[in-house]
Amino acid sequence: MYLVNTPWWLRALYPQLIWQMPNQAKIIYLTFDDGPHARATPYVLDTLAQYNAKASFFCIGKNVLEHPEIYARILNEGHAVGNHTQHHANGWKVNDSQYFSEIDQAASLIRSTLFRPPYGRIKRSQINQLIRTTHSQLFNTFSNSTQSNIEQSVYKIIMWSVLSGDFDTKLSADTCTQNVIKHTKAGSIIVFHDSAKAWDRMSVALPKVLKHFSALGFRFEAL
Numbered sequence: 001m002y003l004v005n006t007p008w009w010l011r012a013l014y015p016q017l018i019w020q021m022p023n024q025a026k027i028i029y030l031t032f033d034d035g036p037h038a039r040a041t042p043y044v045l046d047t048l049a050q051y052n053a054k055a056s057f058f059c060i061g062k063n064v065l066e067h068p069e070i071y072a073r074i075l076n077e078g079h080a081v082g083n084h085t086q087h088h089a090n091g092w093k094v095n096d097s098q099y100f101s102e103i104d105q106a107a108s109l110i111r112s113t114l115f116r117p118p119y120g121r122i123k124r125s126q127i128n129q130l131i132r133t134t135h136s137q138l139f140n141t142f143s144n145s146t147q148s149n150i151e152q153s154v155y156k157i158i159m160w161s162v163l164s165g166d167f168d169t170k171l172s173a174d175t176c177t178q179n180v181i182k183h184t185k186a187g188s189i190i191v192f193h194d195s196a197k198a199w200d201r202m203s204v205a206l207p208k209v210l211k212h213f214s215a216l217g218f219r220f221e222a223l
């Protein structure tokens with residue numbers, strides 16, 4: 001069970017989380033979860049480049065280890081990256097110590113203060129810890145040569161305002177496309193997935209979404 005358009009009451013219930021961005025300008029924020037993936041991520045990068053679009057990739061640590069060259073390409077092409085845990089951990093099903101260990105492991109590979117909980121499932125205790133903890137406190141194994149201001153920044157927990165539903169194998173690609181087109185506005189944070197499971201729907205919906213909103217004068221930026 002999931003909601004395509006995040007309702008106001010859920011945003012009000014968890015105001016510490018980032019659900020959307022300011023809407024003063026015609027900017028949309030595309031995000032991609034679960035990569036890097038050998039097939040899906042290069043396709044996404046190629047498609048984004050056609051529209052001069054930037055996006056944010058919430059990467060799983062183990063996938064970064066498997067595809068370091070694709071992860072490097074994400075960074076080299078000017079996109080943002082975020083932590084999506086080491087093994088796609090469900091915050092409702094693991095204790096806090098295990099959860100932070102998952103984030104910690106991924107942080108050794110993904111140097112970012114952006115975090116998205118897998119499945120969108122995170123306990124209040126986990127939220128409270130993350131938004132009060134600097135990067136250096138949670139993950140303090142950087143060498144001196146790689147220390148930077150990022151270590152003094154608290155984690156920003158990025159949720160979303162629009163789910164494409166591309167992970168749902170019961171949906172068609174056209175339905176996923178319409179999910180985004182119908183509910184997106186300036187400042188929306190949209191979730192796609194660069195994964196094998198989402199491929200059949202994402203690969204069709206993404207270029208249609210880019211084409212539609214580009215024609216309306218929107219820009220696509222990274223978080």
